[in-house]
Amino acid sequence: MMKIRKITFVLKIIGVLTLISLLMSGCVNQNPEETDEKEAGASEVSASDEPETAESLLEITDPQERAAVEAAAAKVKAMDEEPRIIATSAATADICDRLELDLVGICQTTISQVPERYQDLTQVGTAMAPDMEIISSLDPDWILSPSSLQSDQQPKYEAIDTDWAFLNLRSVPGMYRSIQELGEIFDRQEQAQELVDEFTEFYDGYKDKNAGEESPQVLVLMGLPGSYIIATENSYVGSLVELAGGENVYAGTDQEFLTVNTEDMKTKEPDVILRAAHALPDQVVEMFKDDFETNDIWKHFEAVQEGRVYDLTYELFGMSATFRYPEALEELQPMLYPESEEDEKKAKESSEKAADAAEDSQATEKTDEDTLKKAAQ
Numbered sequence: 001m002m003k004i005r006k007i008t009f010v011l012k013i014i015g016v017l018t019l020i021s022l023l024m025s026g027c028v029n030q031n032p033e034e035t036d037e038k039e040a041g042a043s044e045v046s047a048s049d050e051p052e053t054a055e056s057l058l059e060i061t062d063p064q065e066r067a068a069v070e071a072a073a074a075k076v077k078a079m080d081e082e083p084r085i086i087a088t089s090a091a092t093a094d095i096c097d098r099l100e101l102d103l104v105g106i107c108q109t110t111i112s113q114v115p116e117r118y119q120d121l122t123q124v125g126t127a128m129a130p131d132m133e134i135i136s137s138l139d140p141d142w143i144l145s146p147s148s149l150q151s152d153q154q155p156k157y158e159a160i161d162t163d164w165a166f167l168n169l170r171s172v173p174g175m176y177r178s179i180q181e182l183g184e185i186f187d188r189q190e191q192a193q194e195l196v197d198e199f200t201e202f203y204d205g206y207k208d209k210n211a212g213e214e215s216p217q218v219l220v221l222m223g224l225p226g227s228y229i230i231a232t233e234n235s236y237v238g239s240l241v242e243l244a245g246g247e248n249v250y251a252g253t254d255q256e257f258l259t260v261n262t263e264d265m266k267t268k269e270p271d272v273i274l275r276a277a278h279a280l281p282d283q284v285v286e287m288f289k290d291d292f293e294t295n296d297i298w299k300h301f302e303a304v305q306e307g308r309v310y311d312l313t314y315e316l317f318g319m320s321a322t323f324r325y326p327e328a329l330e331e332l333q334p335m336l337y338p339e340s341e342e343d344e345k346k347a348k349e350s351s352e353k354a355a356d357a358a359e360d361s362q363a364t365e366k367t368d369e370d371t372l373k374k375a376a377q
Contacts, residue, residue, distance in 0.1 A: 011068055011069075011072050011163070011164075011165045052207075053203075054173075054196075054199060054200035054203040054204060055200065057173045057176075057177075057203075058173065058177050058180055058196060058199075060180070060181075069181050069184055069185060070184075072163070072165075073184050073185045073186075073187070075163070077187065079141070083141040083142050083186065084104045084139060084141045084142070085101060085102070085103050085140065085142045085143075085144060085186075086103060086104060086105035086106070086124055086135060086138060086140045086142070087103055087105070087106060087107060087118075087144050088107050088124060088135075088144065088145045088153070089107050089127035089145060089146050089149075089320060090107060090109045090112035090113070091146060091169055091318075091320035091321065091322055092107075092144045092145060092146060092320075093106055093107060093114050093115060093118055094114075094115060094323060095144075095167070095175070096115075096118075096144065097115035097117060097118065098179075098191065099179070099183060099188040099191045099192060099195075100188060101182075101186055103118055103121055104121065104140060105121060105122050105123070105134070105138045106119075106121040106122070106123060106124065107123065107124060107125070107126060107127050108123040108125055109126065109127070111281060111315070111361055112315065122134065127145070127146070128152075128279070132160070135160070136160045140162050141162060141163060142162065142163050143157055143162055143165075144164070144167060145164070145166055145167070146166065146167055146169045146319070147166040147168050147169065147170065148169070148170065148256065148320065150166040153166075154166070165182070169236065169319075169320035169321040170234060170235060170236050170239060170256065170321065171243075172199070172239065172321050172325045173199075174321065175321040175322075176195065176196055179192050179195050179196065180192050180196060206243075206329070209244075210245040211245075213337055215245050215246055216246050216247070216271040216272050216336045216337070217246075217247055217249050217268070217269070217270045217271045217272070218241050218246040218249065218270055218271065218273075218274060218336070219248075219249050219265060219268060219272070219274070219303070220235070220237055220248060220274045220276065221274065221275045221276065222235065222237065222276050222278055223275060223276065223278060223284035223287060223288055224278055224279060224284065225280045225283045225284065225287070226287065227287075228275075228287070229257045229258060229259055229260075230250050230257060230258040230259070230260050231256075232248060232250050232255055232258060233248045234254065234255065234256045235256045235257060235319075236319060236321050237274070237276045237317045237318075239321075240317070240325065240328050240329060241274070241336070243325075244332050244333065244336055244337075245336070246332075246336050249268035250268070262297045262298070263297065266297060266300060269301070269302060270301070270303050271302075271303060271308065272303055272308045272309075272310070272336060273301065273303045273304070273308065273309040273310070274310055274312055274317075274332075275288050275309065275310065275311045276312045276314070276317040276318075277311075277312075277314040277358050278314075278318065278319055281314040281357075281358035281361050282359055282360075282361050284314075284358065285311060285354075285355050285358035289355075292304070307344075307348070308335075309351075310335045310348075310351040310354075311351045311352075311354040311355040311358070312328075312331065312351075312354055313328075313331060313350070313354040313357065314354070314357070314361070316328040316331060331350050334347040335347040335350070
């Protein structure tokens, strides 16, 4: 079902915080007979009968949004030299690489690889725990981070004299919308358009893939070291489920994640349970395994009884959208829509492979003590 949600892409330009409201799609209309209400600023309008296209998802129509991007682009253009940019996450670094942007600082990561062109740069700490002393010492003009970390990092960025942008990486369309805007700000329109064209080609070919299929009811668990939370359709993993036509059993909230007890989860009776790992996948996959074996309530879930509980590849199903979303959707397909015993076998094999890879990641051993503490909070 097509849903249009208001998400935020935040820029700090010319000393002023500018909040840009974006109307972004969280999923493809796999059931065209159903309609939804779209949010447009503060007002609501009926969903159009016209099929959603990639171009309409990414079109900038809000005057405030357009003015803010143009102001940021003008500021960068007026600089005497190329802007000094820091990317604080692997996902934002990958986008910068695709846009052929030079960086002066890069995040430290233990479970992802940064692009080769940035591997010799100064590391500024992990995405969740950036080292502001190092960042400040690099005298950046811009800091780029995912919007999921905005509440924690914005006060830190405000303390130093720099501009920054929090990118909407909570969905695939959101990522490409951010790419378009970065392309304009940093004079990389040609590179941005090439990426958008790739998305358009994929979207047009995929959007009706599961049309006519009964939408599975899906519970998405995002595991953290020592605990887990519910990933809603406003999260990246949740948006992938919706893109595939699945229905999140905790849909209808503005929250990205929810804390819910297992008794309440049981009342939703999902068809499928997906388990994603964040931060320290080796710890998380073991935690999931122990909890599903020792917590008696899980055995009463129909999804557990029918063997439809799957671990997801942590490199594909993280907190931020990446360019590997086609692989993620391919992994989801037999889990959500098994059409044969071969599909069921493929889904289970993918799950087992994902769990093994998480256990073998040695993420805990490779992670510094401060980051381990941050991940456990």
